[in-house]
Amino acid sequence: MKHSISIFWxxxxxxYKIYVTKCRDCGKAAAFKRLRCPHCGSQNVEHLESRGLGELINYTVSYYRTEGSEQYLPRVVGLVRLDEGPVIVGEITDVDPNELSASTRVEAVLRKYSSDDPNGLIYYGLKFIPIIKR
Amino acid sequence: MRTYVVGSGVTKVDRHYERNYLSLINEAVNKALADSGLDISDIEYLVVSSAFTDSILNQVDPSTYIAQNLGFRKTRALTVSSGEVSGAVALDYAHALIRSGKARKVLVVGFEKMSEYPSWIINRVYSKILEHEIEGIKNVSPPEYAAMIMQEYVRRYGVSREDIVKWSIKMHENAVKNPYAQLQFNISLDLLNRALRISEPITMLDSHPIGDGAAALLVTDESITKKMNGALIEVVDIESSVNLPIYLRDDITYFSSTAAAYKKISSKNEIRLDKTVAVNVYDTYDIYGLLIIEALEICGRGEALKCLDEMPYLNIGGGLKARGHPVGATPLYQVHELRELMSGSSWVKYDGEISLAHSMSGPDNNAWLILLRRWV
Known part of the structure; x- marks a missing residue:
């Protein structure tokens, strides 16, 4: 997959961050910055930055090989309920799948998504790891 | 104006390494024309559906090149591309042309060449049915959603993961009787533990195969059908609805856009599905088949597995699981199979007046329904 600098910028x-779109009309929230509320269509929305903390509510250990994903397999993909309310999809990384469970507390970390060839552009973005107790 | 399917033809779904898309389409078109008694020069519109030709064949607007290569000299030609529901959208376009009186004879052609590259490249292409800027860029793929949905269904309804394979077993039983199905063999539950893992708990036994195919439907108004004998198959209505992405849904085990489309089409046309009505649904993964027949109100929530043995006309061609899924053509394969069933040329006898084809892009992201009726 060829990478685009402008698209990723x-x-x-x-x-690089997690935002929550909160609707001032219907009161519902959705992960990611959005122009309108996906639930009611209102443009009367505000964008709040998430702390990047949440709870894993569902996940799968994936062996599905797609171009560019070979070195990351198997990988864990899951649904995370952010502490701010909405659910976000993402990869759970740096973890033994056997130690995971639905309800594991997780936090967002910056990791590599993909690169378009061994010497090409690299996309970095947020994945999740089990919360490190400090 | 009413819309009728007066001819249809399909190729076997397979990995057709030796044939290009024009060859597959030519076969399907020839069958549909022979079936209808019409000639290629009669066709006013050529409506082509394909999901991935730009990515796989490096070809945009294949309709132009199909027309140029296959002798459509005076035909208007266009391409419809709408993910996994492209074929249903193409038929809707043809339906609108007929209903509005703008055309009387329209050829709808769907195709996909999925076997041109190794599976990991095709898997990347297929994943484009999800939203690139949110899901694709994170490498989230369709079977990963299917896996999480299956786990939630198992947890919520207390069914076993092994029970869900009953769907796939039934699809393969049907595909054995379908000469153009891709996987014409039976499977059994004892294969589950040895099946290739795709995304836990989804395995090859739960998923559609990768394959090529082409399908053609010739649709006309009643001025053409007046001269025809035998049962007529009408496209009564086509409806659809869009869902939220999986991660924004309150309940990932409920396909609410399928349910919404069904509510529209059933109330408008005063029909109600039950276990004896022929339905052809998008079992991209076996768990999706279960959720669809629940959303279509054929079975109660969490009860689809109990209904399977009572549904003799469910995916009689083997479904996506075993007939295969040449994406841009799949909804047209569904209509072809239902037309054969309703006109008495299928392997099973069906007396019902109506049938329904269901298609969707991704996990119910965009669901489309095609209602057919038989006139004798």
Missing amino acids: RLKDNH
């Missing part, structure tokens, strides 16, 4: 708020 525009997406930096959704992949």
